[in-house]
Amino acid sequence: KGETRLSHCRFGKVTNQTALRCKHEQWEDIYSFPTNIADINVPVAGLYKSLGFGFLLDVSWQHNSHFACVNSLLSVVKRSPLIQNTRGGNCAGDVVLPDKPKLKFLNKVPNLKKAKKEAKKLWDIQGPAKSANTFTTGQYAIVALGGGYLHWGHIEMMRLTINRKMDARTTFAMWRINAPYKPITRKGLGQRMGGGKGAIDHYVTPVRYGRLIVEVGGKVELGEVEHILTEVAKKLPFPAKVMSKESLAALYKKQADMEQNNQNPWSFKKIAQGNMLGIRRVLSPFDLHNHGRFTGKFHFPQRV
Template sequence: MNIRTLSNLLLKTYKTPPLIQICGFKHFPAPPSYDHIKMPDRTKLTIIEKVPQYPPGLRPPKMQKRLRYMRGAETLHNFLLYKQYGIVALTGGRLKWIHFEMMRLAIGRAMDTQRMFALWRVDAPWQPVTKRGQGQRLGGGKGAIDHYVTPIKAGRVILELGGKCEYAEVQDFLHKVAMKLPFKAMAVSHQMLEKIRLKEEEDERNNVNPYTMKYVIQNNMGGCHRWLSPFDLKWFCKHT
């Protein structure tokens, strides 16, 4: 006689339902399967060169600031290739070589190389930044190259981490690394990125206020074109 038959029989016999206890009955869900994950040959982050290598005889070119490389939203590298975990930039900024080394050493110490892997999603420092010596007179042309940087836009995936692991295992040290970057960043998983994207689409679809920032700027309400920057006219006061 099973438990359900016994309980029905007792309910017919007694007016009030009796207390039935099942001692020692436990149900644990099966652990997740990682059979579909293939580990690459190199599991750690590669070493990034401090200075780009130019052909022999070529003088390293100098460059303007070109802040447009950091402004706006990233439209290409804004998703996770392996659909697991990573670090995403929330605002624009620049990465120096010392930031690459900080991320490589911190993640290399914390991750388990037997069942985890990490890879870069950004290029090595390539944009030259010039600097004049302190106390020098103005003039004399552009200064010498001091260091190289990598410009980052908002929404850019900086690195990915995956393997046979859960997000709770890697969240702590990914968050610490993200907090040390020179711009706002956060540790994310593939599910988190999908929730953020769906939330933005839902908010835009269910918005009942017709006077959105895009509508106000496109119709020049209040003469806002007099004090808005060209980037506000393009991004509608986002990613500033």
């Protein structure tokens, strides 16, 4: 006999840790599950009753969405002896959790043979992110809405908070940033000016607008992890927001629609390309490329 544990589902409330037992020989004569009440045959009806889903055969429960949810649960009983479902969310269970679902530890100092000093290079936090700006395997993420530097303390704060509060049985989290690699030099207090560049004090990770910081996914709804990610996003040294795949796509679509449907003939792009009033003398290639949407690490979402 196999056991399947459920918590909540769309068809109604099921008591937590309820064991549903079924005989494996009942699966031999059943190859597919119906998606409509009219397609139920005798073996499927018997299986519903043996698993405790007989109430779905009642007229008051005859709704296709209820059967689709139950069929998704039944289809994975053979594959997994223990299924932790989500509250009122996706019952399909088609998300594959990695072997190590928690955020891994990132080194405070890069493993280099010889540490080299660098210039400030402020351009690495200016403008939009060119990498890690789309989702990979997760459904939700913390997205940077401005540029800045992440210290190792910020990274540890995110790792400890998310790993402690998330359910590793149903949720996974992954980094979309690199470990600190950019050296920051600093001189001690009370030193005279001069004497060359100071010694390396610590390392940071540059972040640009639109970059995903942490990606979260699994058999979980946004409402279950939003408060955790929001708590982390408020402590970052730049503006950040919790977004899903749909909300991030809607943000990009909104920006594209604003540019396409702009009725103001005097846009930044037209003025700059036409060199009106000789404005090209004070514009940098960065301004021409981004059409004035960015000023350093700051982003202006209403400018087209």
